Amino acid sequence: MDFNVNLPxxxxxxxxxxxxxxxxxxxxxxxxxxxxxxxxxxxVTHNTVLRxxxxxxxxxxVYTKRGLGYFIEPNALNLLNASRKEHFLKEELPSxxxxxxxxxxEIDELVNEFEKFKNKNNS
Numbered sequence: 001m002d003f004n005v006n007l008p009x010x011x012x013x014x015x016x017x018x019x020x021x022x023x024x025x026x027x028x029x030x031x032x033x034x035x036x037x038x039x040x041x042x043x044v045t046h047n048t049v050l051r052x053x054x055x056x057x058x059x060x061x062v063y064t065k066r067g068l069g070y071f072i073e074p075n076a077l078n079l080l081n082a083s084r085k086e087h088f089l090k091e092e093l094p095s096x097x098x099x100x101x102x103x104x105x106e107i108d109e110l111v112n113e114f115e116k117f118k119n120k121n122n123s
Contacts (some may be wrong), residue, residue, distance in 0.1 A: 001042045009044060010051040016042070017056060018080050021072060028074040032062065035070075 001016065003009050020026040033041065035049045042049070053070050056062045060077045073079075100110065 010048050010055060013038070013042060013044065013049065014061075015100050016057055018054065018061065018084075021076050022063070022080055022084070024077070027077065028072050029090040030072050030073060032070050034091065 001012070003012055007067075014115065017032070018028070020032075026032055032038075035046050035053065038052075039046045053062060055078075057070075060073050060079060062070045063073055064070055080091075080119045
């Protein structure tokens with residue numbers, strides 16, 4: 001995994017975990033890789049992964065079963081979808097609309113491009 005120097009590594013790993021959940025690669029109540037396994041896979045320290053899991057636990061994305069490890073919260077997918085949509089609407093979409101307005105890019109063009117994107121990526 002390539003890390004961005006502008007964001008703490010544990011938060012980038014949290015995004016990685018959340019992406020796995022959103023893509024439904026990791027399912028509700030499913031055990032996720034151990035701290036050790038994820039640390040090896042991502043080439044980070046155990047403490048960094050532990051900090052990631054503690055952060056996600058505080059956000060109700062993962063939970064622990066004593067002696068068994070970390071698992072995906074049953075409602076994690078819904079929480080993440082709502083959170084990501086809110087962030088997109090408040091943080092990213094206004095910038096996109098601003099740029100579209102400046103260059104005279106019409107919403108119909110955006111819809112067409114989005115449909116092409118969906119067709120290409122869903123096939």
